Amino acid sequence: MPRRDQAAFAEFVADRSASLHRTAYLLVGDRGLAQDLLQEALTKTYVAWPRLRDPGKAEAYTRKALTTTAITWYRRRSWGERPVDSVPDSVADRPADGLADDVATRDLLWQALQGLPPRQRAAIVLRYYEDLTEAQTADVMGCAVGTVKSQVSAGLRTLRTRLGDRVTDSDLVPLDLLEVTR
Structure with a gap:
């Protein structure tokens, strides 16, 4: 990726990470897992970054990657291990x-x-x-x-x-x- 794109991606991550992490946390309820899901979503965004010139599209793409990754994680997880608080x-x-x-x-x-x-x-x-x-x-x-x-x-x-x-x-x-x- 060209240096200019790397700088734009780094700026995107700096600007949006807190909001995206909050969304990940609300989706999964665990800080560590939320951070892992966010990293995976940002990795997917980094790979797609050259196609995502518009910052609005980058955020939507990352949010979609985050949501689908969280849903996939829950599907793979055993129902017997799912914590339920009373x-x-x-x-x-x-x-x-x-x-x-x-x-x-x-x-x-x-x-x-x-x-x-x-x-x-x-x-x-x-x-x-x-x-x-x-x-x-x-x-x-x-x-x-x-x-x-x-x-x-x-x-x-x-x-x-x-x-x-x-x-x-x-x-x-x-x-x-x-x-x-x-």
């Missing part, structure tokens, strides 16, 4: 004051999100946390817009069933507190 049985298990309440809500949502099938989780992360349109999400996931709608609908239905009224749809809006800190 959700508290009652609202009484939640702290009652301000920020602690927000943190508890976020943790409940986080646990339930990790229990979703990979494609539903990917659709919800891309739509609600990355704020992509249905068409953009479909492009990233490599599926039809209708599939995105059904995956999001099924995922939200599962979250509502698991969480009841402890978490509302507005809790899916990204928060500044939702940084990769785990």
